[in-house]
Amino acid sequence: MLKCIRFSTILFLLINQFSFAQGGRIPAQADSGMVVSSHYLASEIGRDILKKGGSAVDASVATAFALSVSLPAAGNIGGGGFLVYYGNDGKSTTFNFREKAPLAATREMYLDEKGEIRNNSNHDSIIAVGVPGTVAGLYLAHEKYGKLPWAELLEPAIKIAENGFAISPEIEWFSKWVLENKDDYRSTAKIFLKDSVTALKPGDILIQKDLAETLKRIRDKGKDGFYRGKTASLISDYMKRNGGIITEVDLEKYEAEEREPVKGNYKGYEIIGMPPPSSGGVAVVEMLNILEPYDLAKMGQNSAQSLHYLTEAMRRAFADRAQYLGDPNFNPKMPVNEVISKNYAKILNEQIQENKASVSDSANFNKAHLAYESSETTHLSVIDTEGNAVSLTYTLEASYGSKIVVEGAGFILNNEMGDFNAIPGLTNSKGRIGTPANQIEPEKRMLSSxxxxxxxxxxxxxxxxGSPGGRTIINTTLQVIVNVLDYDLNIAKAIESPRIHHQWLPDITSFEDWGFSEDTKKIYLEMGHKIKTYNSQGRAMGIQIDPVSGMIYGAADSRSYDGKAAGF
Structure with a gap:
């Protein structure tokens, strides 16, 4: 029976590969609405919600819940994220549903008697889990801008969880990891192994009955179906049994927030981004302000000169990120307006030389060195039939988050507490940052990229x-924007283009290992920059709307295995 299922599934995937592949640099087209996400099933579900008359928020909610089933590495109800909304009336807003530190959290909770982190416990342990925010955030956004009934938006995800779907190579890899570590992750093994003892193989169908029941409780009771009642009890009981610190009180107290966007202007275009605790909106606006005086189009896309100016903008924005940004509820004096001002950009531009790299001097840039931030996040973009837009990014932090499944609830928990500054006051060249703005405090939200x-x-x-990619998210998003606005590329070409990343410290630029000529890299190095190469940066999901014709163009990054732009 299993062999038959595998054969039919593989045949289905081979057929459908051609139906949802987008041809790399050729965008998908639509004239009514579109959803772009990291999994084709989720994109199609969101598109169908739009066809039923749903709003952009409705489609984003349905897509996000579908991703929580079909993309367990990053799609989540055990994590958190951000949503930016722009209405067809020109009004914009954002929803902050970043995870929080539990009430029992302390500034030095991960440290041993020597002041060092115990066994990477801020990343790899049950006490690395922050209070999840996704369900509260999606529910709040739907309350404000939803049109279809909440329950209708959950049904497609429930069906996928109950009936199953063919696993991707990424899930196959995770299943093998779970098999090797099943003694330490017994609740995870019950979901991602066959009979808790055998790894999944390509073509196997992943059925998630416990997750389906959790989604039904959210369907029937909304936010309370997660933060109160059975699901909350399952979470808190699992925590008690296994040394975690999240309680039912933590869950009951969690609230998502609606906040004013970060706004900027770049060459006549309005930029709408997420405010802190996201650092992305501030950083992108700051970098675009720095880049605005330069004629990037004349320099040419990915020329050594244009890459030089991009790098110098990145360097300065990431330095300010480390110095100033954190949860605004705990840092009320963050100079956000000053950092995103045109006057501040002019000051920074005066430091930039035409053909010489700056030096990332920690003495002048807050003595901070940015620690690792995982690349496992996912993004979705939506435009509805009325022209309302949603950009939503959410995450579990690492790939599959903490890798811990809540027993009986069927979903993976985040390990977002690792995004806090774990050793207060210690900042060093090994990658540790200890500045106050992002130190651990109860109910504080950790800084995000x-x-x-x-x-x-x-x-x-x-x-x-938007894009996943840890700290590279900021620079991936920047480069897609510049590719569209300065280099006049369509959304698919803008996304498929090779990318770079500089984050102030370490003082080195990461280049994707394709698409840049040796001559370009030679000139770039002669300016004083340093280069390292790596395979891939980000998995952007984007939509472009022609302001004259109204035609919609979408692209799912080919760096994403199962991404799809689904329109009609």
Whole structure:
């Protein structure tokens, strides 16, 4: 029976590979609405919600819940994220559902008697889990901008969880990891191994009955179906049994927030981004302000000169990120307006030389060195039939988060507490940062690089973009925006183009290992920059709207295995 299922599934995937592949640099087209996400099933579900008359928020909610089933590495109800909304009336807002530190959290909770982190416990342990925010955030956004009934948006995800879907190579890899570590992750093994003893193989169908029941409780009771009642009890009981610190009180107290966006202007285009605790909106606006005086189009895309200016902008924005940004509820004096001002950009521009790299001097840039932030996040972009836009990014932090499944609830918990500064006051060249703005406090939200962004012109959205990728998210989003606005590329070409990343410290630029000529790299090095190469940066999901014809163009990054732009 299993062999038959595998054969039919593989045949189905081979057939459908051609139906949802987008041809790399050729965008998908639509004239009514579109959803772009990291999994084709989720994109199709969101598109179908739009066809039923659902709003952009409705489609984003349905897509996000579908991703929690079909993309367990990053799609989540056990994590958190951000949503940026831009209406067809020109009004914009954001929803902050970043995870929080539990009430029992302390500034030095991960340290041993020597002041060092115990066994990477801020990343790899049950006490690395922050209070999840996704369900509260999606529910709040739906309350404000939803049109279809909440329950209707959950049904497609429930069906996938109950009936199953063919696993991807990524899930196959995780299943093998679970097999090797099953004694330490017994609740995870019950979901991601066959009979808790055998790894999944390509073509196997992943059925998630416990997750389906959790989604049904959310369907029937909304936010309370997660933060109160049975699901909350399952979470808190599991924590008690296994040394965790999240309680039912933590869950009951969690609230998502609606906040004013970070806004900027770049060459006549309006930039709408996420405010702190996201660092992405501030950083993108700051970098675009720095880049605005330069004629990037004349320099040419990915020329050594244009890459030089991009790097110098990145260097300065990431330094300010480390110095100033954190949860605004705990850092009320963050100088956000000053950092994103044109006057501040002019000061920074005076430091930039035409053909010589700056030096990332920790003495002048807050003595901070940015610690690792995982690349496992996912993004979705939506435009509805009325022209309302949503850009939503959410995460579990590491790939599959903590890798811990809540027994009986069927979903993976995040390990977002690792995004806090774990050793207060210690900042060093090994990658540790200890500045106050992002130190651990109860109910504080940890700083994030997620960068859901919308670009508008004359009060209408023309670009919806975002990406996973840890700290590279910010620079991936920046480069797609520049590729569209400065280099006049379509959304698919803008996303498929090779990318770079510089984050102030370490003082080195990461290049994707394809797409850049040796001559370009030689000139770039002669300016004093340093280079390292790596395979891939980000998996952007974007939508572009032609302001004249109204035609919609979408692209799912080919760096994403199962991504799809689904329109109609």
């Amino acid at each position: 997620m960068t859901p962004t919308i670009v508008a012109k004359d009060g209408k959205p023309i670009l919806i973009i």
